[in-house]
Amino acid sequence: VSIPRCEARLLIGDARQTIQDLVCQGFQADAIFLDPFSPQRCPQLWTVEFLSLVAQCLAPAGHLATYCRAAAVRSALQEAGLHLGTLPIVAPRHSHEWAQGTVARWQPDQLIPLSLMEQEHLQTRAGIPYRDPHLRDSAQTIRWRRQVEQQTANRESTSRWRHRWGIT
Secondary structure, eight states, rough: OOOOOOOOOOOSSSSHHHHHHHHTTTTEEEEEEEEEETTTTOGGGGBBHHHHHHHHHHEEEEEEEOOOOOHHHHHHHTTTOOEEEEEEEEOOOOOOOOEEEEEEESSSEEEEEOOOHHHHHTTBBGGBBBTTTHHHHHHHHHHHHHHHHHHOOBBBBBBHHHHHHTOO
């Protein structure tokens, strides 16, 4: 059995700046595992702008995987031009357990499609992504900007969506 060569690099610093350097270098990864803190706690690394740069570092046949299934993050990945897939839970124990995470690719093949419930989740207010136009705003500013957009959006509330799907 032949084991393919694997290379990893640890880059220390503000990821929002480091990713810009990687894009400039033309860096391409076959696999990216995105594992920052939760979007609410660390929205800086879940914005459309940041994820668009991460996507630029994804090789044409590459896969990006994250534990996150938040509608805001999935919407941001879509805005970055990626196709979405789900990591389903084999035996969910609660109604709020519908996926273990998200996989994204440039091409839709090799993905488990989002369920109708997950697709509809993207259309709720929860699906409004975080934004950081200049990649330097504080978490508080990014959260505030999203809240303002959510309050003015003509979208279904997430609580209504949850009720419709029986999610407690």
